[in-house]
Amino acid sequence: MFPELNNLLNITPDRAEQGKLTLLCDAKTDGSFLVHHFLSFYLKANCKVCFVALIQSFSHYNIVGQKLGVSLTSARERGQLVFLEGLKSSVDVFFQANEEPHPLQFLREAKPGNLQPLFEFVREALKPEENGEAAWRCPVLLVDDLSLLLSLGVGAVAVLDFVHYCRATVCWELKGNMVVLVHDSGDAEDEENDILLNGLSHQSHLILRTEGLATGFCRDVHGQLRILWRRPSQPTAPRDRSLTYQYKIQDKSVSFFAKGMSPAVL
Amino acid sequence: MVGGIMNAPPLSPGGGGLWAMTPSGGARGDTGRKSEMMDSLLGLGGLMLLRDSVEWEGRSLLKALIKKSALSGEQVHILGCEVSEEEFREGFDSDINNRLVYHDFFRDPLNWSKTGETLPGGPLGALTAMCKRTDPGPVTIALDSLSWLLLHLPCTTLCQTLHALSHQNSCPSDSSPVGQVRVLGLLHEELHGPGPVGALSSLAQTEVALGGTMSQTSAHILCRRPRQRPTHQTQWFCILPDFSLDLQEGPPVDSPPHPDPHTLRVDPTTHLTFNLHLSKEEREARDSLTLPFQFSSEKQQALLRPGPGQATSHIFYEPDTYDDLDQEDPDDDLDI
Numbered sequence: 358m359f360p361e362l363n364n365l366l367n368i369t370p371d372r373a374e375q376g377k378l379t380l381l382c383d384a385k386t387d388g389s390f391l392v393h394h395f396l397s398f399y400l401k402a403n404c405k406v407c408f409v410a411l412i413q414s415f416s417h418y419n420i421v422g423q424k425l426g427v428s429l430t431s432a433r434e435r436g437q438l439v440f441l442e443g444l445k446s447s448v449d450v451f452f453q454a455n456e457e458p459h460p461l462q463f464l465r466e467a468k469p470g471n472l473q474p475l476f477e478f479v480r481e482a483l484k485p486e487e488n489g490e491a492a493w494r495c496p497v498l499l500v501d502d503l504s505l506l507l508s509l510g511v512g513a514v515a516v517l518d519f520v521h522y523c524r525a526t527v528c529w530e531l532k533g534n535m536v537v538l539v540h541d542s543g544d545a546e547d548e549e550n551d552i553l554l555n556g557l558s559h560q561s562h563l564i565l566r567t568e569g570l571a572t573g574f575c576r577d578v579h580g581q582l583r584i585l586w587r588r589p590s591q592p593t594a595p596r597d598r599s600l601t602y603q604y605k606i607q608d609k610s611v612s613f614f615a616k617g618m619s620p621a622v623l
Numbered sequence: 624m625v626g627g628i629m630n631a632p633p634l635s636p637g638g639g640g641l642w643a644m645t646p647s648g649g650a651r652g653d654t655g656r657k658s659e660m661m662d663s664l665l666g667l668g669g670l671m672l673l674r675d676s677v678e679w680e681g682r683s684l685l686k687a688l689i690k691k692s693a694l695s696g697e698q699v700h701i702l703g704c705e706v707s708e709e710e711f712r713e714g715f716d717s718d719i720n721n722r723l724v725y726h727d728f729f730r731d732p733l734n735w736s737k738t739g740e741t742l743p744g745g746p747l748g749a750l751t752a753m754c755k756r757t758d759p760g761p762v763t764i765a766l767d768s769l770s771w772l773l774l775h776l777p778c779t780t781l782c783q784t785l786h787a788l789s790h791q792n793s794c795p796s797d798s799s800p801v802g803q804v805r806v807l808g809l810l811h812e813e814l815h816g817p818g819p820v821g822a823l824s825s826l827a828q829t830e831v832a833l834g835g836t837m838s839q840t841s842a843h844i845l846c847r848r849p850r851q852r853p854t855h856q857t858q859w860f861c862i863l864p865d866f867s868l869d870l871q872e873g874p875p876v877d878s879p880p881h882p883d884p885h886t887l888r889v890d891p892t893t894h895l896t897f898n899l900h901l902s903k904e905e906r907e908a909r910d911s912l913t914l915p916f917q918f919s920s921e922k923q924q925a926l927l928r929p930g931p932g933q934a935t936s937h938i939f940y941e942p943d944t945y946d947d948l949d950q951e952d953p954d955d956d957l958d959i
Contacts, residue, residue, distance in 0.1 A: 473735050514774050518733060525730050529707045555813040556774075558677040560705070587680065 358398040358425060359611045362391075365584065365602060366563075370402035375495050375532045378524055380561040382554060384541035385569035386580045390606055392501045393418070395536045397425040400432055404533070405493035407482040409475070409500045411443030424609045437493060439482040443505075469512045472519035480526050483533065496533035498523055503557075504540040504550060513549040517556045524560060541566075562588050570603075577621035578603045582613065665691060665763075667846060669828035670789045670806045672769070674820075676813060679833040679840060682706070683862040685765060685809050690715065690866045692763040692805070693722040699763045700753060702746055704728045704771040711767070714866055732775075747776055747784065754787045761803045764788065769808035769823065770815065778819045785826055835859075836874055 363369055381391045389412075396418065399406050410418060419429040432438035441460060450459045460478035463470050483496035506516050520537065527533045539557060542550045558564055564585040570578060584600045602613045614620070664671065665688065675681030693699050699722055703711055708725045715723070728746050744751070750772075753764060766772065772781055789806045810823065812832075824830060832843040844856045859873040892899050901909065913919060942948055 471733075476735065517774070521732070522735060525707070529710075529729075552774075552814055555677060555811065556770075559680075559770075559811050559814075564677075587677075 358401060359390075359394050361613045362394055362611065363398070365600070365613060368398075370398060373399070373402050373404070373495075373534070375534060376528045377534050377562040378520075378528055378557075378560055379534070379536045379563045379565065380557050381536065381538040381565050381567075382541050382558075383538070383567045384543045386567055388538060388565075388567040389413075389501065390611060391565055391567065392499065392536070392538055393421045393425060394611075396429075396499055397422055397427045399497045399499075399534070400427045400429075400437065403437075403494045404497045405437055405439075405483060405495075406432070406497045406499060407439045407441075407479055409441045409443070409479070409498070411505045412501050414444055415440055415442050441478065463511055464509065469510050469515060471515045472506070472511060473522075476519055476522045476526075479523055483527060483531060485531065496527055496531050498527045498533070498535045500535075500537040502538035502540065503553065504538075507547075507549050507553060513552040513556070516553055520557060520560065558587075562586070567604075577605060578619050579606050580604060581616070663846065664688065664829060664831065664844065665805060667828045667848065668789075668803045668805050670785055670808060670823075670826050671829040671831065672823060672827040673807065673809045674812045674830065674832045675809065676811070676833065679835055681809050681831075681833050682767065683866065684831070684833065684842070685767065685807060686711075686714065687862055687866045687868050688807055689723070689763065689765055690719055693719045697761045697763050697805075698722065698724070699765065700724045700726065701765045701767060702726050702728065702749060702772075703767050704732055704746060705768050714864065716865075732771075746772060747780065750784050750788060754784065761805070763805045763807065766806065766808040768811065770811040773810075773815055773819055773823075778822060782822050782826060785823070789826070789828075839871060839874060841873065 358370070368374065379395070381388055381395075383389075396406065396408065400422075408418075415429065422429045429438060429440070433440055443461065446459070447461050447464060450461050450464050453459055458474040458477075460475045462474045463472060479498055483498065485496075486492060503516055503520070507513060520535075523535060527535050537557065539554050540550070541554055564583075564587065566583040566585070568581045568583065570580060580603070582602050582604055584602075586598055601616060603616055603619060604611050604613045605619070612620075671688075673681040673685055675684075689699055689701070701711065701723055703725055707729050708727050711725065712720050712723065726746075726749050728749075732746065734745070756762075785806065785808075789804055808823070808827075810820070812820065828847050830845040832845075833840060834843065835841045839859050840861060841857055841859050844858060845853055846856075847853045857873070859871045861869050861871060863869055
């Protein structure tokens with residue numbers, strides 16, 4: 358996790374909020390460093406994490422996680438992390454017997470179906486222990502990323518329904534958190550992606566949007582991060598609804614600074 | 624009375640001028656204006672569209688309108704698809720909460736759990752059941768949200784159901800008159816194309832579009848009264864924690880840009896080491912100067928008739944020892 362980002366969001370692993378949906382969105386840049394941040398953050402906060410990783414392999418996240426101070430292998434072994442590796446398990450859809458639906462069952466269906474098997478997988482992974490003892494603080498669902506589901510043929514409404522059900526179970530029933538990543542197509546007019554992004558924005562409590570610089574690639578400033586808090590508890594509390602920072606990604610950390618205040622130009 | 628006509632606000636045809644906002648606030652008290660905005664929004668009945676966006680959310684205004692309806696004694700039904708019942712009821716007093724009937728479609732709207740707990744027929748079934756109610760008295764139905772319904776139901780079905788719902792009082796089929804129905808629908812504008820939004824807009828008697836500037840929220844209200852021209856009004860407001868409405872003055876209208884009195888006008892021609900100004904004689908001499916390439920009549924005459932002072936030009940040439948003096952004209956062989 359990146360301590361500077363924790364300061365900007367005003368959270369620490371000891372004092373994480375509960376029942377929140379955080380939307381990560383990137384436009385013209387790669388926002389996956391935020392996924393690594395939240396993965397290591399919640400593992401350090403002693404939460405039970407269900408990670409639906411459709412984009413990269415387990416070893417990729419593990420290597421980055423080790424740089425940030427968490428070991429995914431040991432987290433998985435002690436039961437803190439439930440990892441659905443999309444790349445590997447998509448092949449199992451074809452070789453598995455047909456008794457119980459595979460989480461990625463939609464890959465086999467000719468017409469676009471719903472994501473209920475995936476939701477059942479998430480619910481099963483995060484359900485509280487039978488013996489009543491809470492070994493972990495609160496359940497967390499991480500998805501990387503949802504735009505891929507659109508590319509795989511699932512409709513935007515089906516993805517929104519999946520997020521709705523996850524929100525009802527993880528955020529409301531189990532008082533946990535959710536973090537999902539969606540790509541913003543930007544100029545490429547992708548209606549389904551826009552519906553997905555806008556629909557998720559309306560449901561989210563916190564939106565972190567990374568954008569590439571409008572002027573192009575820069576060696577010292579990799580992009581811009583906009584933080585938007587929605588649905589505050591007090592409707593009229595004076596709130597900094599939106600903050601913008603620029604960032605630079607280094608080997609083991611990310612440094613944030615106000616616009617125009619990069620150390621390279623000061 | 625002589626002065627009476629001058630005091631009344633000018634009435635434009637179609638009733639549009641009744642709600643013209645004056646920056647000074649007008650003579651009526653603040654509470655009077657608050658209830659007037661709510662009354663104008665709720666008074667029409669029928670379908671009201673609350674169009675919000677990611678920047679400017681509309682659920683608070685929806686809850687404020689629900690609170691007003693509940694306080695005036697109406698029964699309020701809420702079709703909740705987007706937020707949980709606890710989150711929706713948060714902020715309301717217990718006496719308001721007792722009047723709210725919450726139809727919960729948040730937990731399991733599509734019946735995935737198959738436990739049978741969901742209300743049969745889903746949200747559409749609940750809406751159709753509301754169309755068939757027979758108890759008298761005014762009722763308010765809040766749809767949270769209309770966008771969810773529009774994404775999951777065909778647009779035509781939804782529009783037909785909404786029409787049947789909001790026009791119950793106009794069909795006198797049974798002897799008992801059904802009370803006025805008001806439908807409040809929360810619509811997230813960015814999620815839908817212009818077709819479905821236009822269809823819903825044509826069904827609506829009132830539309831409220833939310834927007835604003837950095838610190839203030841505005842509502843652009845469009846009212847369609849029967850047999851009158853639609854009226855537009857923009858109202859700045861904010862919602863208090865107990866979901867009552869607080870009307871505000873808008874930000875000052877943009878005045879034409881005028882020079883900033885704080886910046887001093889500096890004359891750049893002062894304190895120079897050279898002279899930029901011309902004296903009167905210098906200015907006259909400059910004005911009477913003819914430019915070298917301007918072809919005036921004097922110049923033409925001078926060129927055509929060489930004056931007495933101008934003899935043919937002489938070239939004085941001292942040849943060197945190495946010069947080759949050739950008296951032939953080298954251009955003789957040119958055939959021009």
